[in-house]
Amino acid sequence: MTTLPTPSMLRPASYVYGTWHANADGQTLVDAVYGRPVAVISSEGVDFAQALHYGREVGGPALRRLTFHARARALKALATYLMERKEDYYALNLLTGATRRDGWVDIEGGIGTLFSYAGMARRELPDERFLPDGKVEKLGKGGTFVARHLLVPREGVEVQINAYNFPVWGMLEKLAQAFIAGMPSLVKPAPQTAYLAERVVRDIVASGLLPEGSLQLVMGEPGDLLDHLAEQDMVAFTGSAATAQKLRVHPNIVARNVPFNTEADSLNASVLGLTVRPEDPEFALYIKEVAREITSKAGQKCTAIRRALVPRDRIEAVVEALRRELGKVTVGDPSRDDVRMGALVSTDQRERVQATLTALREEARVVIGGEDRELLGGDREKGAFLDPTVLLCDSPLTARGPHELEAFGPVATLLPYGGLEEAVQLARMGRGSLVGSIVTHDRTEATELVLGMASTHGRLLVLNRENAEESTGHGSPLPQLKHGGPGRAGSSEEMAGIAGVKHHMNKVAVQADPTTLAAITREYVPGGEVREDRIHPFRKTFDEIQVGDSLLTHRRTVTEADIVNFANVSGDHFYAHVDEIGAREGLFGRRVAHGYFLISAAAGQFVSPAPGPVLANYGLENLRFVEPVGIGDTIRTRLTCKRKIRKDLRPGEVRPTGVVEWHAEITNQRDELVATYDILTLVERARDGADGQLHP
Template sequence: MTTLSTEILRPASYVYGTWHANADGQTLLDPVYGRPVAVISSEGVDFAQALQYGREVGGPAIRRMTMHARARALRALATYLMERKESYYTLNLLTGATRRDGWVDIEGGIGTLFSYASMARRELPDERFVPEGKVEQLGKGGTFVARHILVPREGVSVQINAYNFPVWGMLEKLAPAFLGGMPSLVKPAPQTAYLTERVVRDIIASGLLPEGSLQLVTGDPGSLLDHVQEQDIVGFTGSAATAQKLRVHPNIVGRNVPFNTEADSLNASVLGLTVRPEDPEFALFVKEVAREMTGKAGQKCTAIRRPLVPRHMVEAVVAALRQELSKVTLGDPARDDVRMGALVSMDQRERVRETLQALQKEARIVIGGQERELLGGDREKGAFLDPTLLLCDSPLTATGPHELEAFGPVATLMPYDTLEEAALLARMGRGSLVASIVTHDRTEATELVMGMASAHGRLLILNRVNAKESTGHGSPLPQLKHGGPGRAGSGEEMAGIAGIKHHMNKVAVQADPTMLATITREYVPGGEVREDGVHPFRKSFDEIQVGDSLLTHRRTVTEADIVNFANVSGDHFYAHVDEIGAREGIFGRRVAHGYFLLSAAAGQFVSAAPGPVLANYGLENLRFVEPVGIGDTIRTRLTCKRRIRKDLRPGETRATGVVEWHAQITNQNDALVATYDILTLVERARDAFDPQPEPLTPLGEASSAEA
């Protein structure tokens, strides 16, 4: 059991490069015992100055970094924070959450930094911009082309977060904003702002992010939104009602400031019509509903609020949930034997009680309603609420269970008779962040997905196959969309690379091929190339430049080539080997295998001797444009399209990069017959970003560790 300090915390704001604290302000109470835990205030903070500081100091500093440099900074920061996680867990207990609940918030938040850092290095170029999509040919002669590129917005990402995830809520917004080139101004919810502030203090102390990258306002937001401008972005996580108010703020509307909402929603979980009590899916459904009702004391935007079950299974499900929920011990989250703590505040408990009372107009309590034994904590001064399950017998005609959300350990069970009805009930939540479908029947799952997809941001199909690896109904992942239509806010957080691009401006650049290649640093077909007499495969990663090119010797394709390739490959398709069949086919003659052309082209451009090129890393975007028959002559132009530096991984000793080559095979008429991109692994020199090699220990001498 952890012993908590009785010292009253005074979380400060961090704005325009300084910590700003006040002696007086709003007093926050510990939701477990009702004791004063913190005093917060934003009195005296100049919000206009804070935003300008982010635009003038933080933004330019981040934009000077490449994508990969930003990613490396995030990864280093994640490692730094992970080493200090125990201090966060201690403060987490003051919020009323157990250590298990805190794991999702703390290590889940830090893990999001790791995930985004990895995605950016793997999927984005090491540039300060992101080329997007293909090059568009705008003119017949090939001299007028265009491509979209993404560049950072020159504003501040204003992030307004809810109380239930004071660490994850900040870091899951900070990561894509920073990678997208924007500084963040974080406004956490007052009730748990002291935990957010502790993490921010460590981030600032680390010095791993440029100054101005992150600012924090712990108290009332005051006039903050009055000062946002067109280049800024506002992201909000919280209730749908608050989101509606902020979305129509006059300055946000007047300046057309992008506003992203991730709002609480009435998420559903559907037990399949084919599931029987003895099936593994039945137990999975019961455990998932119970876990989502009690995790974070039900204070999750993704929690299951509406379990939907076949009508004939209602009694079995209620009995199983009663047994499962009876195992949930309630009390002081610092105790090892407690599984569920308190709600975040007395005010929040009263709001949940009021909503619970309203829900009982159309539903009845079947589990809960009586206070169970409390293992530590104070019933009178603490914000405890027992897990409560209601049953709505006529959900199709009810309104409250589809409109009212008790943001606590409360769910309303609803029966259905057909899969169509189940999908309709799920959609009656008017837009949700997530829904889950628990079934092993593939036809059933498919019908439910098609019936529910339009009203949800994420759908989980849970069954015996994926249960061990599944992250669960209520776990947003950095790689996936976190948001939903309608009531859920119509926003999109994280969503992998899309979360980064949300913080960037998309612009179409029209130019000639060489100019466009110069700007995007990627070769554009039709643009100028460089041929300096040195075979491109004899150059190291550091020596090769975009546009370096080789035009090979010619080769005439013979009947022997086709026959030999057919025998070696086993590909005796009629178009290659059957004279009569080929004459009657679409080509009117026998043609060479497409993969023969690739092999022949490789023979034309490969430099056989050992050198900087270590391996073929892959082939992309292959297109066969024109057939090549017996007697046709081919040659290949190979051009460096782009370069991608690879980080050294643990155990690797040879520094490398990936060079992407654009290959064009043409015939005797200079007509394009095939085009593709080749990826090669090429040796590079070590640089400042590589870990330094371990010094060699002379033979016969013991290392310091052995000594």
């Protein structure tokens, strides 16, 4: 058994305009378990205008010189570097009152988000400094006037104003999106746990893996920081809805139309399905999920379950089951192996939660908790302990408190409902939530609840016996999914995969002729100029192929034998291909070739059969059959390099490669387009003959 060690006084410092700024005097922070002083923080002496200028003029240009893939590689290297130092972060995490399990979500969850965004950027974004977005729009009949949207990095700084409950994850998940987009960050952590965020930033700076100026840190009060924001800057806020409302209307933010992204605490609901009985697996899943969300991080999660919606005839069974489950939870010093729940972040926070509990009791009664249980280590007075508490509101449709007041701690309120429409109504009364969950095995019930709750939620989890083993749970945001919600939850969003990256970029519509647009976007645009030479494009290495390289194939006339043979080989005897009478009466009025025969025939036209740099067909995308091809029609294919994606060598790989995306257009004897698609080929990259290294 271990106990929380006596901490030495920490002196966290701000990191701005390339230097560390520490102060001997400032706000004294205490640990959440014993109330002992652990750190002093202050922003005294920090020039906020200079910090923002440094980010814009030093960090921004350095990031924008890198491509998405280069930024992704730096982010992956940083994640690996931080993961090797995670135990240092776990040690400081205990001072915040969080258990190691709580810290795993914050520390390794945050570092894992860096890994996730590095991977998504390499898979989904081009190796460029800008992102062509969406399809090319044809604006004129002749095809000489086209347009496409382009995303470029904003030339400002993202100011992070973070909450105390996730000092690592909250910082790193915002950093990941901004960094991939090419935008520097200035982090302002909440004071209560700022020393943990500072330790991570100190290691990031020491690593030298990020360009200077791409990350700055301000400890202590924000001073006049918001007064110096400019039009290209952004604010990413996590915290209470009340604080978000005040900051959003800051005069300078309003005057300069500074984007303000809010992820606010919300009164998230979890619904036990009407069809679920106490003997069903879903009943036990519901009890465990609610209990976990009450006690994880001592209930200090913006995604925690605050309102538990339960069929009215199941209330007694739920109360009894929750009492048993929460009775197993041991409270105390989070460094002890036998403790499952630690403390709130501070005694001030405990007092705020207790005050909210008092207000909630005006319309609800305590059914679990309300008295001090045995404390396994820690100080009941100086520490910030609060036991798990469950209330019951008997008239939730007419009550206001449970739908408006959030006790940001180990507290939840049970709300009985009569039917599914009433459950949906209660869930909506939270006026916008980050997440809601539905526990049922009845698909009809799940559908009705999801569609009823969808307009007021950012994420919905349907939990049942089928997915319980793999489910990440009600309260776990994931990098691939939206984290945010409407109304009270902030009406903004974070993460959501690459959408979170795009949020940090400016979208501009570019109108031009096809050849000029292709030159700007570095992607071939149909109708633009192409380059043809005597060397077959499949005989060129990845390095030798250029966007716009093209091959126009020989012609081939489709015969009845082609159609019959393909039907026999493929087993596709659809009447439009093989039934003369049925085809005449059908859509095309004649027998037509299989669409997949056309693709196969086109491959025969453009493929260079001998071994060469092209190693494999990597995939086929955007296939459209435009016009039918019948017996006697003649086709040919134009194959044009659309774009190139360089691939890094993976461990154990010795043959460097890249992906070349080709645009294929099959036309008939009247030069009409009959089919169009994109082909991905894996192509070998060149090596230097002298030393075996890759060409630059």
